[in-house]
Amino acid sequence: MPELPELEVLREYLGPRLEGRKIAQVWTSPKLSFLLRTPPDEYARQLIGGTFERVWRRGKFLVFDISGQHLVINPMLGGRLQWTTASEKVAAATVFRITLEEGDELRFLDTVKMGRVYWVVPGALPTIPGWAELGPDALTVSLSEFSQRIRRHPGELKNLLRNQAFIAGVGNAYSDEILHEAGLLPLRKRTTLKPDEVVRLHAATGKVLRDAIESIKAQAKYEPHKQDRSFMAVHGKGKEKCPRCGHRISELTARGEATHFCRGCQH
Numbered sequence: 001m002p003e004l005p006e007l008e009v010l011r012e013y014l015g016p017r018l019e020g021r022k023i024a025q026v027w028t029s030p031k032l033s034f035l036l037r038t039p040p041d042e043y044a045r046q047l048i049g050g051t052f053e054r055v056w057r058r059g060k061f062l063v064f065d066i067s068g069q070h071l072v073i074n075p076m077l078g079g080r081l082q083w084t085t086a087s088e089k090v091a092a093a094t095v096f097r098i099t100l101e102e103g104d105e106l107r108f109l110d111t112v113k114m115g116r117v118y119w120v121v122p123g124a125l126p127t128i129p130g131w132a133e134l135g136p137d138a139l140t141v142s143l144s145e146f147s148q149r150i151r152r153h154p155g156e157l158k159n160l161l162r163n164q165a166f167i168a169g170v171g172n173a174y175s176d177e178i179l180h181e182a183g184l185l186p187l188r189k190r191t192t193l194k195p196d197e198v199v200r201l202h203a204a205t206g207k208v209l210r211d212a213i214e215s216i217k218a219q220a221k222y223e224p225h226k227q228d229r230s231f232m233a234v235h236g237k238g239k240e241k242c243p244r245c246g247h248r249i250s251e252l253t254a255r256g257e258a259t260h261f262c263r264g265c266q267h
């Protein structure tokens with residue numbers, strides 16, 4: 001599941017490749033068109049001839065401004081963007097293809113069929129489910145705002161970090177990484193945090209996300225539609241040793257999602 005760091009790198013990668021380019025062709029998959037929240041015909045009718053103006057991100061939404069309108073992608077669990085050429089073999093999970101005038105192609109793939117794609121007019125972004133509730137971006141939220149907002153949420157820290165209304169951009173994987181960095185247990189209640197622990201949690205949030213962005217950008221074989229998270233400290237590393245204290249990493253699974261943490265150095 002792409003989260004803030006993957007989408008931020010994607011934005012930086014696609015921006016210079018797309019901005020100013022004109023759309024020659026659009027194809028939407030008849031089988032996967034239910035992922036398009038605007039009628040599929042509209043994409044071909046309105047996007048062809050359009051120009052990519054800007055690629056930007058809000059939380060876990062990626063937004064492409066095209067000739068004054070917004071193409072918005074919420075990749076959810078398995079959505080991926082592929083940057084390729086029109087002649088490349090089309091994967092079965094391809095939801096749409098946008099072909100540029102010189103033959104480069106942007107594709108959206110989704111193997112678990114949960115992603116959401118919207119094509120909206122200016123001013124309609126808040127009508128997208130989840131958009132209006134988004135809190136400040138997890139990458140840039142200030143300590144004062146973080147400390148203010150955290151008071152409204154009494155529950156477990158892992159759920160708190162993943163709550164897009166608190167801060168936007170963190171999901172299952174990076175919440176584990178942030179809590180490990182902060183030395184705090186995922187099931188601990190926010191109400192038990194001391195003021196210095198709130199400061200630590202805020203610092204860990206920024207550090208983990210910034211470091212992840214740098215790690216992804218440093219990957220020699222970076223391809224936007226592939227996800228390499230081998231740099232992570234605990235998430236996805238059940239039964240391995242904690243890189244900080246050497247204790248065996250614990251795993252909890254709930255509703256098909258794994259939480260990883262270290263009982264040795266998270267309290």
Ligand SMILES: [Zn+2]
Nearest residue numbers: 242245262265
């Ligand atoms: Zn540890």
